[in-house]
Amino acid sequence: MTPEFLQLPEALLEADKRRQDALRRKFNARVRMSPAEMETARSLILEKELRAEFERNPDDHTANRLAEQLSFQGRFEEAAKVARDPDWIRFYQMAAAAIEAEPCDCPNGYAAVGQERIKLPRLRAIKQIYSRKHGAHGYLVECADGHRFFSNAAPTAD
Numbered sequence: 001m002t003p004e005f006l007q008l009p010e011a012l013l014e015a016d017k018r019r020q021d022a023l024r025r026k027f028n029a030r031v032r033m034s035p036a037e038m039e040t041a042r043s044l045i046l047e048k049e050l051r052a053e054f055e056r057n058p059d060d061h062t063a064n065r066l067a068e069q070l071s072f073q074g075r076f077e078e079a080a081k082v083a084r085d086p087d088w089i090r091f092y093q094m095a096a097a098a099i100e101a102e103p104c105d106c107p108n109g110y111a112a113v114g115q116e117r118i119k120l121p122r123l124r125a126i127k128q129i130y131s132r133k134h135g136a137h138g139y140l141v142e143c144a145d146g147h148r149f150f151s152n153a154a155p156t157a158d
């Protein structure tokens with residue numbers, strides 16, 4: 001039998017149960033996060049750690065890792081300044097520009113395969129990214145003519 005001073009009033013037990021339910025719902029919601037959303041959530045913690053590490057040891061490896069965490073938060077301009085790897089710097093600059101670009105409506109592209117003309121998908125996804133401008137996770141997409149922009153939805157096959 002629990003001593004009286006340790007017994008919780010009914011109202012408190014109810015509140016506790018509600019808190020636990022809320023936590024469980026949050027946890028379940030986390031499970032349903034997309035990989036890109038998970039990356040963003042994790043990057044908020046990793047960024048702090050990597051900033052501290054970078055202050056102690058500002059080598060290329062740490063700089064590139066910090067830039068990656070910034071990019072997961074849609075901070076591509078900062079990432080381009082922090083990164084040391086030329087390929088990643090180009091990618092971050094491209095993503096930053098694509099987020100600012102207007103979507104195009106270029107027609108489908110075609111590819112010749114032997115005698116046949118194969119219709120190419122209008123857009124292809126380059127990477128799942130977070131756009132701070134759009135306040136959403138979505139896709140960095142490219143049309144057959146090479147225009148790149150942000151799309152909320154994954155490109156479809158047609």
Ligand SMILES: [Zn+2]
Binds near residue numbers: 106
């Ligand atoms: Zn286009």
